[in-house]
Amino acid sequence: xxxxxxxxxxxxxxxxxxxxxxxxxxxxxxxxxxxxxxxxxxxxxxxxxxxxxxxxxxxxxxxxxxxxxxxxxxxxxxxxxxxxxxxxxxxxxxxxxxxxxxxxxxxxxxxxxxxxxxxxxxxxxxxxxxxxxxxxxxxxxxxxxxxxxxxxxxxxxxxxxxxxxxxxxxxxxxxxxxxxxxxxxxxxxxxxxxxxxxxxxxxxxxxxxxxxxxxxxxxxxxxxxxxxxxxxxxxxxxxxxxxxxxxxxxxxxxxxxxxxxxxxxxxxxxxxxxxxxxxxxxxxxxxxxxxxxxxxxxxxxxxxxxxxxxxxxxxxxxxxxxxxxxxxxxxxxxxxxxxxxxxxxxxxxxxxxxxxxxxxxxxxxxxxxxxxxxxxxxxxxxxxxxxxxxxxxxxxxxxxxxxxxxxxxxxxxxxxxxxxxxxxxxxxxxxxxxxxxxxxxxxxxxxxxxxxxxxxxxx
Amino acid sequence: xxxxxxxxxxxxxxxxxxxxxxxxxxxxxxxxxxxxxxxxxxxxxxxxxxxxxxxxxxxxxxxxxxxxxxxxxxxxxxxxxxxxxxxxxxxxxxxxxxxxxxxxxxxxxxxxxxxxxxxxxxxxxxxxxxxxxxxxxxxxxxxxxxxxxxxxxxxxxxxxxxxxxxxxxxxxxxxxxxxxxxxxxxxxxxxxxxxxxxxxxxxxxxxxxxxxxxxxxxxxxxxxxxxxxxxxxxxxxxxxxxxxxxxxxxxxxxxxxxxxxxxxxxxxxxxxxxxxxxx
Ligand code: HEM
Numbered sequence: 001x002x003x004x005x006x007x008x009x010x011x012x013x014x015x016x017x018x019x020x021x022x023x024x025x026x027x028x029x030x031x032x033x034x035x036x037x038x039x040x041x042x043x044x045x046x047x048x049x050x051x052x053x054x055x056x057x058x059x060x061x062x063x064x065x066x067x068x069x070x071x072x073x074x075x076x077x078x079x080x081x082x083x084x085x086x087x088x089x090x091x092x093x094x095x096x097x098x099x100x101x102x103x104x105x106x107x108x109x110x111x112x113x114x115x116x117x118x119x120x121x122x123x124x125x126x127x128x129x130x131x132x133x134x135x136x137x138x139x140x141x142x143x144x145x146x147x148x149x150x151x152x153x154x155x156x157x158x159x160x161x162x163x164x165x166x167x168x169x170x171x172x173x174x175x176x177x178x179x180x181x182x183x184x185x186x187x188x189x190x191x192x193x194x195x196x197x198x199x200x201x202x203x204x205x206x207x208x209x210x211x212x213x214x215x216x217x218x219x220x221x222x223x224x225x226x227x228x229x230x231x232x233x234x235x236x237x238x239x240x241x242x243x244x245x246x247x248x249x250x251x252x253x254x255x256x257x258x259x260x261x262x263x264x265x266x267x268x269x270x271x272x273x274x275x276x277x278x279x280x281x282x283x284x285x286x287x288x289x290x291x292x293x294x295x296x297x298x299x300x301x302x303x304x305x306x307x308x309x310x311x312x313x314x315x316x317x318x319x320x321x322x323x324x325x326x327x328x329x330x331x332x333x334x335x336x337x338x339x340x341x342x343x344x345x346x347x348x349x350x351x352x353x354x355x356x357x358x359x360x361x362x363x364x365x366x367x368x369x370x371x372x373x374x375x376x377x378x379x380x381x382x383x384x385x386x387x388x389x390x391x392x393x394x395x396x397x398x399x400x401x402x403x404x405x406x407x408x409x410x411x412x413x414x415x416x417x418x419x420x421x422x423x424x425x426x427x428x429x430x431x432x433x434x435x436x437x438x439x440x441x442x443x444x445x446x447x448x449x450x451x452x453x454x455x456x457x458x459x
Numbered sequence: 460x461x462x463x464x465x466x467x468x469x470x471x472x473x474x475x476x477x478x479x480x481x482x483x484x485x486x487x488x489x490x491x492x493x494x495x496x497x498x499x500x501x502x503x504x505x506x507x508x509x510x511x512x513x514x515x516x517x518x519x520x521x522x523x524x525x526x527x528x529x530x531x532x533x534x535x536x537x538x539x540x541x542x543x544x545x546x547x548x549x550x551x552x553x554x555x556x557x558x559x560x561x562x563x564x565x566x567x568x569x570x571x572x573x574x575x576x577x578x579x580x581x582x583x584x585x586x587x588x589x590x591x592x593x594x595x596x597x598x599x600x601x602x603x604x605x606x607x608x609x610x611x612x613x614x615x616x617x618x619x620x621x622x623x624x625x626x627x628x629x630x631x632x633x634x635x636x637x638x639x640x641x642x643x644x645x646x647x648x649x650x651x652x653x654x655x656x657x658x659x660x661x662x663x664x665x666x667x668x669x670x671x672x673x674x675x676x677x678x679x680x681x682x683x684x685x686x687x688x689x690x691x692x693x694x695x696x697x698x699x700x701x702x703x704x705x706x707x708x709x710x711x712x713x714x715x716x717x718x719x720x721x722x723x724x725x726x727x728x729x730x731x732x733x734x735x736x737x738x
Contacts, residue, residue, distance in 0.1 A: 021695055021698065021699045022699065024695050025692050025695050025696055025699065025702070028688050028689075028691050028692040028695070029688070029689070029692050031688055032684075032685045032688040032689050032692070032717075035681050035684060035685050035688075036685065038676060038681060039678035039681045039682060039725070039729060040729065043676065071676045071681075184674075193671065193672065232522070232581045233521075235520075242580075242581055242583070243583060243584060244581065244584065245584055245587075246584050265584065265587075266584040266585050266587065266669060267584070267585070267587055267588040267590075267665075267668055267669050268668075269668065269671070276671050278669065278670055278671045279584075280670070384670055384671045385671070386671030386672065388671070391667065391673065394663075394673060395664075398660045398663070401656060401660075402653065402656060402657055402660065405652065405653045405656060406653060409649040409652075409653065410649075441642075
């Protein structure tokens with residue numbers, strides 16, 4: 001027996017430890033302080049980088065404490081676990097009590113309760129108890145809620161309450177945290193993050209994943225039809241160097257059939273079968289070529305030339321042309337191309353061809369004049385790829401958290417009791433008492449108002 | 460630009476209001492504080508107009524958007540929120556002593572904004588998201604509430620110390636009671652906390668929409684979590700015996716310091732500590 005008692009009390013002690021608010025505050029503060037380390041020490045860098053910055057001894061100590069990847073370190077996860085256990089135990093400990101209190105409200109005002117309440121008032125009235133009880137019920141119904149009427153022997157009790165849900169706001173908030181954790185775990189276990197480059201016109205069926213050794217096979221194919229990059233214009237309408245939009249025109253193929261096509265931009269990803277594709281980066285494939293038209297002033301058919309930088313292109317029987325330089329904003333008039341023209345027996349000539357003025361070269365009065373139609377550059381698009389089946393659980397948790405916090409902070413469980421007893425002098429003794437679970441100040445005003453209404457009413 | 464001119468005027472007004480409130484406290488002249496209130500109201504009108512003008516001007520430049528997208532804009536929005544939050548507090552609590560402790564925060568925020576690039580720049584693609592607007596607005600309203608709370612927490616500590624020493628009178632004698640101050644420290648935080656919570660969530664939603672990860676432990680995110688944890692600790696401290704009052708007030712101040720670290724320190728300090736460039 002004695003043994004039994006001791007084990008129980010150790011159990012109790014353990015339980016008390018895990019349900020204590022002190023532990024919660026301590027863990028919250030330790031988590032906050034610990035998190036700072038990871039912001040001061042840059043995370044997940046190659047070892048050489050750390051050795052460059054810190055002394056060998058500190059690198060060894062920090063590495064032993066996993067400070068270079070601390071948010072995934074065993075001790076950090078242990079802290080999170082302690083936090084979750086604390087939270088869960090606390091809920092298990094308290095929630096049933098709250099449910100009990102809410103389901104069995106104290107509907108009669110006895111002396112013990114009356115003494116424990118801050119807001120109490122009393123007065124006497126002439127007349128019949130039943131009539132007063134009816135009157136008061138009506139008034140309470142208008143301000144706080146229809147009262148429950150209890151009669152025992154000579155006494156009549158009225159009880160009304162509002163905002164009972166506010167008692168559960170805290171538990172909704174706490175549960176939401178656990179839900180978010182579950183969502184995060186689901187995402188980590190069943191999802192993946194990857195990154196893939198697709199050249200324009202290229203198709204992929206696999207994605208190399210972060211931290212994974214094998215690429216993930218998609219059960220569909222993704223093609224990049226086109227990547228485009230646009231820039232903001234300056235106030236004259238000419239393009240600046242400030243990027244405005246990175247966009248990839250993507251198609252999803254299943255069994256050789258295009259099932260979905262979407263132009264994605266940063267902040268507007270494509271989703272198919274739970275896999276998300278995010279515009280992340282881009283780069284050139286090969287070198288840029290300049291599109292130049294060689295036109296015949298006499299009206300003959302123009303020749304299409306593609307000039308790669310610095311490479312001579314022959315025009316048989318005429319000469320050779322080379323693209324030398326490109327400027328996105330030549331003399332403030334938009335993009336232009338610099339070409340060098342070499343004709344047999346003549347010195348080579350440098351000519352600027354503004355894209356906006358296709359006829360500018362006509363004034364040379366030659367067999368051909370040239371007009372610049374723009375640069376063409378092949379690109380690849382870089383896509384983040386993510387599959388996270390836990391993310392919706394996380395959003396549910398987040399929504400519940402906000403709702404829970406609102407309920408906990410801005411609602412209040414307000415209760416009002418009225419007791420009517422026959423007085424020795426033949427009148428009716430009336431006691432009114434109230435309580436609010438939070439924001440007492442506001443309720444005190446409401447209580448005063450109700451009380452005045454009750455006092456003022458006549459039969 | 461007109462909007463910047465108006466923000467500069469706001470800076471002067473908030474400075475003048477701060478001086479009035481502090482002078483009123485020392486000179487025990489309520490008229491000065493009343494003038495302070497009027498200056499704050501004018502500053503609120505001017506800065507609201509400035510935000511509207513900046514918004515309109517951005518449309519005129521063909522890059523229309525709510526002005527909450529860079530450091531300058533976030534600073535002026537922060538100061539705007541503090542000023543408004545403060546006016547509500549002053550009106551609800553019928554005391555003008557808070558001004559001396561809260562208004563300087565708004566003023567120095569504006570001074571700091573003044574030293575930053577104020578022109579309207581087009582948004583880089585990563586910032587073109589409605590989540591960004593929701594994120595910045597909610598975060599900064601939260602920060603403003605924390606600023607008010609910390610200012611009042613300082614008052615609480617001064618007053619509590621004075622009461623302990625059983626001294627009366629003086630400047631601090633004019634403060635509201637410790638009970639009222641403690642209550643206001645708390646009340647500001649229960650406004651700030653939900654806003655910060657929504658701020659972090661919208662930030663996560665934005666990150667998820669832009670990059671496919673709602674949480675990546677980058678320094679900014681982590682600091683916002685630290686701030687959140689400190690205020691969560693505060694909320695629980697309040698309902699634990701023995702953690703009322705002094706310790707809660709200290710947590711409120713620590714929380715606001717963490718807020719400033721999250722907001723400015725991460726960009727200004729940590730990149731220096733990182734030794735090898737920011738992340
Ligand atoms: C960051 C995580 C947490 C958040 C956001 C949170 C949120 C809240 C909120 C908003 C309240 C209401 C406070 C008030 O009424 O003033 C509360 C109360 C409470 N929390 Fe937490 N909490 C967290 C962690 C924890 C943990 C780990 C425990 C573990 C014991 C805990 C135990 C409690 C208790 C016992 C209450 C009081 C409930 C009551 O009034 O009956 N909380 N929490």
